[in-house]
Amino acid sequence: xxxxxxxxxxxxxxxxxxxxxxxxxxxxxxxxxxxxxxxxxxxxxxxxxxxxxxxxxxxxxxxxxxxxxxxxxxxxxxxxxxxxxxxxxxxxxxxxxxxxxxxxxx
Numbered sequence: 001x002x003x004x005x006x007x008x009x010x011x012x013x014x015x016x017x018x019x020x021x022x023x024x025x026x027x028x029x030x031x032x033x034x035x036x037x038x039x040x041x042x043x044x045x046x047x048x049x050x051x052x053x054x055x056x057x058x059x060x061x062x063x064x065x066x067x068x069x070x071x072x073x074x075x076x077x078x079x080x081x082x083x084x085x086x087x088x089x090x091x092x093x094x095x096x097x098x099x100x101x102x103x104x105x106x
Contacts, residue, residue, distance in 0.1 A: 020053055
């Protein structure tokens with residue numbers, strides 16, 4: 001399960017990086033000739049792109065760290081109280097079953 005999460009996370013991050021790179025390429029290939037207003041807009045876009053990349057890197061590391069911490073806490077809880085975990089899973093299954101059966105009747 002952890003490998004699936006890591007693979008999905010990596011695929012998503014790769015896609016986001018790809019989009020940012022395409023935006024950066026589009027920005028760099030745009031015509032440099034233009035009005036002062038257009039040049040100011042390009043500078044603003046460049047600053048925002050740099051900030052977005054920085055925030056993406058920060059967010060990626062934060063999300064990965066929090067996911068690992070949550071997974072470790074959950075694993076610890078399940079090992080410490082297996083019957084509690086089974087009860088919660090059974091109740092969740094029952095709730096989903098009731099919701100699905102009532103939606104199928106309609």
